[in-house]
Amino acid sequence: MDDPYAVQPGTKGTVEGIDGAGDLLVRWDTGSGLKLIVGVDRFRKVCPKCGKGYEGYPAMSRVDGSDICPECGVKEAITAFCQTYKTI
Ligand SMILES: [Zn+2]
Numbered sequence: 001m002d003d004p005y006a007v008q009p010g011t012k013g014t015v016e017g018i019d020g021a022g023d024l025l026v027r028w029d030t031g032s033g034l035k036l037i038v039g040v041d042r043f044r045k046v047c048p049k050c051g052k053g054y055e056g057y058p059a060m061s062r063v064d065g066s067d068i069c070p071e072c073g074v075k076e077a078i079t080a081f082c083q084t085y086k087t088i
Helices: 071-088
Strands: 014-018 024-028
Touching: none
Parallel strands: none
Antiparallel strands: 014 024
């Protein structure tokens, strides 16, 4: 972020919407409402399952359909495969 009011690296926030320019409207845990500009600002998504940050496309949880990190997606897929395999 090239802004004197930029949030510090490591600050978490929740995306509450997208404006007409495609920028992410974020409510930061610090109380700031500074938006994220995709392609300009550096940020990571946080996996709700393991709490780790990740970049790129998420996996869809087999449990509840939520977005999770690719690593958790693989673990869920392997677990589901093993459970299926045991029942045959
Ligand atoms: Zn994860």
